[in-house]
Amino acid sequence: MSTPATVRHHVLTNLDHYLTELEEQLTAKGGKVVYLRSVEEVADSIELLAREKGWPLPADLRQQMERLEPGVAEYLLGGPREAGGSLLLAAGELRIASAAYLIAEAGAVCLIGPPADGAGPRMQIVVAGIDRVLPRMRDVAVFLPLLAGEGSVQFLTGPRRAGEWDGPEELYVYLVDGGRIPLLADPAKRDVLRCVRCGACLSSPPDGSPVVCPVGIDLENIPGLLRRELPPETSGWKYRLWGFVMRRPRLYEFAGRMLRSFWREEWGVPEPPAKSFRQTWREEGRK
Amino acid sequence: MTKRVSLFVTCVVDQLMPRAALAMADVLTRVGYDVEFRPAQTCCGRSVYEMGCREQAQAAGAYCVDVFAGAGYVVTPSTACAATLRKRLPEQGGPAAAELAGRVWEFSRFLVEIARVEDVGARFEHPVVFQDAEGLNGGRRLLAQVKGLRLLPLPDWAGSGSFWGRSEPVSPALVDRIAESGASHVVGMEPERLLLLRGAFAKRDRGIEALHLAEVLASR
Amino acid sequence: MPDDALFETLRAALGRKRFQKPSTPPEPELAIRNYWTGEERLQQFRRAFTGRGGHLHVVSSAEEARSLIGDLQAGQEAIAASLPWLAECGILDLAGVQSGFTDAELLRNAGRTARIGIISCHCLLAESGTVVLRSSPEQPGSIGFGLPVTVIVAPRRKLLGNLDELLQMNPRSFASFRETVLLNGSEGRDIHLILI
Ligand code: SF4
Numbered sequence: 001m002s003t004p005a006t007v008r009h010h011v012l013t014n015l016d017h018y019l020t021e022l023e024e025q026l027t028a029k030g031g032k033v034v035y036l037r038s039v040e041e042v043a044d045s046i047e048l049l050a051r052e053k054g055w056p057l058p059a060d061l062r063q064q065m066e067r068l069e070p071g072v073a074e075y076l077l078g079g080p081r082e083a084g085g086s087l088l089l090a091a092g093e094l095r096i097a098s099a100a101y102l103i104a105e106a107g108a109v110c111l112i113g114p115p116a117d118g119a120g121p122r123m124q125i126v127v128a129g130i131d132r133v134l135p136r137m138r139d140v141a142v143f144l145p146l147l148a149g150e151g152s153v154q155f156l157t158g159p160r161r162a163g164e165w166d167g168p169e170e171l172y173v174y175l176v177d178g179g180r181i182p183l184l185a186d187p188a189k190r191d192v193l194r195c196v197r198c199g200a201c202l203s204s205p206p207d208g209s210p211v212v213c214p215v216g217i218d219l220e221n222i223p224g225l226l227r228r229e230l231p232p233e234t235s236g237w238k239y240r241l242w243g244f245v246m247r248r249p250r251l252y253e254f255a256g257r258m259l260r261s262f263w264r265e266e267w268g269v270p271e272p273p274a275k276s277f278r279q280t281w282r283e284e285g286r287k
Numbered sequence: 288m289t290k291r292v293s294l295f296v297t298c299v300v301d302q303l304m305p306r307a308a309l310a311m312a313d314v315l316t317r318v319g320y321d322v323e324f325r326p327a328q329t330c331c332g333r334s335v336y337e338m339g340c341r342e343q344a345q346a347a348g349a350y351c352v353d354v355f356a357g358a359g360y361v362v363t364p365s366t367a368c369a370a371t372l373r374k375r376l377p378e379q380g381g382p383a384a385a386e387l388a389g390r391v392w393e394f395s396r397f398l399v400e401i402a403r404v405e406d407v408g409a410r411f412e413h414p415v416v417f418q419d420a421e422g423l424n425g426g427r428r429l430l431a432q433v434k435g436l437r438l439l440p441l442p443d444w445a446g447s448g449s450f451w452g453r454s455e456p457v458s459p460a461l462v463d464r465i466a467e468s469g470a471s472h473v474v475g476m477e478p479e480r481l482l483l484l485r486g487a488f489a490k491r492d493r494g495i496e497a498l499h500l501a502e503v504l505a506s507r
Numbered sequence: 508m509p510d511d512a513l514f515e516t517l518r519a520a521l522g523r524k525r526f527q528k529p530s531t532p533p534e535p536e537l538a539i540r541n542y543w544t545g546e547e548r549l550q551q552f553r554r555a556f557t558g559r560g561g562h563l564h565v566v567s568s569a570e571e572a573r574s575l576i577g578d579l580q581a582g583q584e585a586i587a588a589s590l591p592w593l594a595e596c597g598i599l600d601l602a603g604v605q606s607g608f609t610d611a612e613l614l615r616n617a618g619r620t621a622r623i624g625i626i627s628c629h630c631l632l633a634e635s636g637t638v639v640l641r642s643s644p645e646q647p648g649s650i651g652f653g654l655p656v657t658v659i660v661a662p663r664r665k666l667l668g669n670l671d672e673l674l675q676m677n678p679r680s681f682a683s684f685r686e687t688v689l690l691n692g693s694e695g696r697d698i699h700l701i702l703i
Pocket residue numbers: 076194195196197198199200201202212213214215216217
């Protein structure tokens with residue numbers, strides 16, 4: 001018998017197979033699957049489409065896309081947070097939603113959130129990381145409770161069919177790599193992609209109970225696992241300077257004094273005391 | 288033979304809540320230890336580790352190994368920094384790093400498991416709520432022995448905020464729940480969380496104080 | 508658009524060959540509640556569904572259902588899905604209820620004046636208080652999700668334990684519909700469920 005962790009592990013180790021199956025099923029019912037390397041490419045593609053159709057787009061489209069599809073690394077390290085949700089553009093003609101799951105066997109896309117009003121948008125774009133696949137519909141019974149909470153859930157298998165008067169005329173599924181393939185290549189890091197973005201690990205644990213990741217990811221080690229995929233500045237001068245200072249106690253003390261005297265309210269912590277521990281200790285003549 | 292401990296106060300406590308470390312030193316002295324502070328110490332490296340920079344975190348870890356060489360027990364008021372040293376030092380390799388990892392203790396665990404005391408002779412006549420730390424029960428056992436202290440329940444700590452890496456303030460709803468619990472103090476074992484709570488209390492002017500466990504145990 | 512380059516790197520990363528079959532996927536652990544009695548299901552459903560703002564009416568006959576719909580209408584226009592089940596219950600013959608639209612234009616026009624949409628559902632999930640809805644030519648989304656008040660009429664036998672049970676019974680059924688909605692709660696609308 002299995003747990004969500006083993007199902008996710010299975011999907012990731014056979015990801016090419018499940019993506020192919022998903023694509024076959026979706027295109028058989030008239031959906032279109034597009035592979036993109038990054039969220040920037042998603043935004044580019046949407047801009048292009050909108051220009052063709054003459055639809056106006058919001059100025060912050062790129063940021064909105066990053067919120068809809070933050071990469072796993074960005075998500076787990078606390079980047080844009082709203083994985084899930086959807087965006088209605090061009091006076092309701094275009095709806096962009098991020099998929100909660102993709103179901104390979106059924107060729108279905110699972111979205112969380114209220115269904116579109118009335119006849120719905122003319123074009124539906126679904127954005128998802130390539131890792132979001134589940135093998136079969138039955139898996140949804142186990143995986144949906146990890147995410148859905150109180151909200152409604154939609155499953156889409158394609159655009160409007162013959163004889164139907166509503167539903168989107170076109171359904172696009174944008175599958176985004178977004179740096180996942182290098183993670184998959186490293187067996188130690190692959191399992192970070194099991195993450196279903198339930199968000200459990202991102203909020204502080206309630207009283208006494210440690211957060212348990214439903215797909216068995218070593219939560220404490222996430223920063224370590226994702227280190228190499230981080231934006232380059234983590235190896236940049238700020239961190240080097242930090243390391244330099246932290247090995248020089250006098251410099252550290254000076255930096256600390258500076259920090260305390262330039263305290264700013266926005267930090268969300270109270271105004272620091274006038275003296276550090278070490279100053280007090282020294283002045284009291286303790287050893 | 289006198290028993291010795293060396294304080295690892297952590298950068299956050301050193302700079303931002305020194306009273307917690309002073310209180311910790313008092314309690315340790317009271318239960319019979321000779322307390323030293325090695326001024327060469329700085330940070331365990333957790334802050335940059337959580338931001339994703341392992342290199343500098345390891346450099347800080349290696350520096351700690353030098354600082355605390357031959358120090359005996361190293362006791363710290365931060366559950367998270369204790370965990371960092373205990374778990375990340377062995378990953379650096381080398382016998383000295385592993386050896387230090389084995390003698391770093393979080394304050395409450397040190398009292399309960401090494402010093403084997405639960406009653407440190409404290410008196411604190413206030414109603415409090417206690418913010419547990421993952422997997423540690425020593426804090427509650429120590430508080431249970433504090434005279435006059437009334438421990439009120441607060442089951443839901445959601446929204447306690449976070450500090451490094453993904454910083455996030457304490458949710459106003461949590462402040463309200465704490466205020467409604469009737470407690471005058473929040474007692475905790477994780478300095479950063481306490482700082483965030485202090486910040487939130489100050490901002491919303493709720494007349495509640497956030498204290499480190501050591502500060503409660505030091506009071507008489 | 509099959510993306511060969513991407514699939515190449517993906518397969519290389521996984522150490523897999525082209526067309527290589529996957530190992531058997533592990534079985535999901537489904538929580539089947541077939542030991543619940545009908546009454547238990549109803550109680551569960553009531554708690555969850557009304558807890559999220561839905562209105563539940565349990566009636567014993569189609570006649571009662573019709574008179575209830577009359578009350579809900581209170582003289583206002585309604586549009587209904589052209590489903591055999593609704594016809595069977597005599598709902599499509601009620602005064603002020605339009606159905607059997609032959610084209611999209613007619614439906615749109617009727618939708619402008621109507622306040623109430625009458626539909627049926629695929630099934631109900633007791634544990635979560637969920638109504639499972641499907642769009643079809645007979646039941647377009649404009650009736651189900653377009654209007655301020657939605658009335659869902661269903662027989663009591665549609666009450667299942669939970670999603671696990673639905674998927675166990677009919678694992679492929681989702682694939683054959685364009686859209687399936689698990690409606691949890693009222694989503695800001697006035698939702699009345701009439702169970703017969
Ligand atoms: S708890 Fe696990 S699955 Fe949930 S967001 Fe965190 S890492 Fe992802």
